Amino acid sequence: MFNFALIGAGRIGKMHAEIINANPDTNLKFVYDLNPEFAIEVANKSNAEIAHSPEDAIKSSEIDAVLIASATPTHIQFIKMAASAGKPVFCEKPIDLDINKVNECKKELKDIKSPIQIGFNRRFDLSHSKAQQARLNKEIGILEMIVITSRDPAAPGLDYLNAAGGFFRDTTIHDFDLSRFILGDDPILEVSAFGANLFDENAKIANDFDTAMFILKSKSGVLIHINNSRRAVYGYDQRVEIFGSEGMVISNNQTTNSLERYTSTSTSSKDLIHFFFIERYQQAYRDQFNSFVECIKMNKPPKVTFEDGRKALIIANAAYESFENKKTVEIKYD
Ligand SMILES: NC(=O)c1ccc[n+]([C@@H]2O[C@H](COP(=O)([O-])OP(=O)(O)OC[C@H]3O[C@@H](n4cnc5c(N)ncnc54)[C@H](O)[C@@H]3O)[C@@H](O)[C@H]2O)c1
Known part of the structure; x- marks a missing residue:
């Protein structure tokens, strides 16, 4: 049995607590959150103990691994604390918003062997990963284009906007990572980014966007299009299209059931797609955690590494540079 410490018991932390206790090999032992009410709520529900400080939770000899789901600017301090105590770490995305801090952390931990997995859950979605597998198996011939649509239901x-660190680094970072996952060893080398404020007053106040589009290009010449919105009135719109010389695979939106209605006013009408990420990626969140546990057990490297988190942030930074300077930006990973 692996005892986990959970740092951060907010929106996604609550979900991770349930996932930890659903795995027969893991147990939630300690919860720590700056907000004691959240810690108490999760601890009571999960039969866990409340830690009085992050150190008490992370460094305890009873703890075998650490799951970090606290606010983004706190991730690095907890990654360092856990990894240097020899604990395997699962940390939510993004690692941080500041690439200098991420690079410094990488340097500091270079001799430390504790596995660190970053929470790019979409790689574990069964449909997205089947699409990626089809590309690897050359089922669609030579890869030419990737089209990712990723739209939130509501702003x-x-x-949240003030704390999250901006649309590209907080949200599109998932799509940058998914593109890297599909491309495999073909790195993304160029990005052109556009952002717009079309409807959300809060996004304007926070100096952020509510709508964005990107074109990226890989080393081999594959073109990637990503489009994001913070308002899709029909639900959480998550579609991936992979197009090549021999055809195309599509990972489509999912509804809660497969009922189709045919009436005098509509044909093939379905119920709404999943509302948001917790529902849509339920299976992916569970499988990413189970994969992390399997890697610890088998002493294997995690499937999504610290370096994956670092590279996705570098792409997001290049996207901001492209937006600000109104030009295509070359991406350098060093
Ligand atoms: N992978 C995904 O799909 C996904 C989805 C949502 C959020 N996230 C990421 O998860 C993280 C948390 O997001 P959220 O939506 O749950 O936010 P949230 O605001 O609901 O929760 C964050 C929690 O962290 C706590 N916290 C803040 N500072 C802390 C500290 N120093 N020590 C301990 N706890 C602290 C807050 O009290 C809060 O309970 C963010 O990094 C976010 O980007 C990932």
């Missing part, structure tokens, strides 16, 4: 509040 978040101003507090």
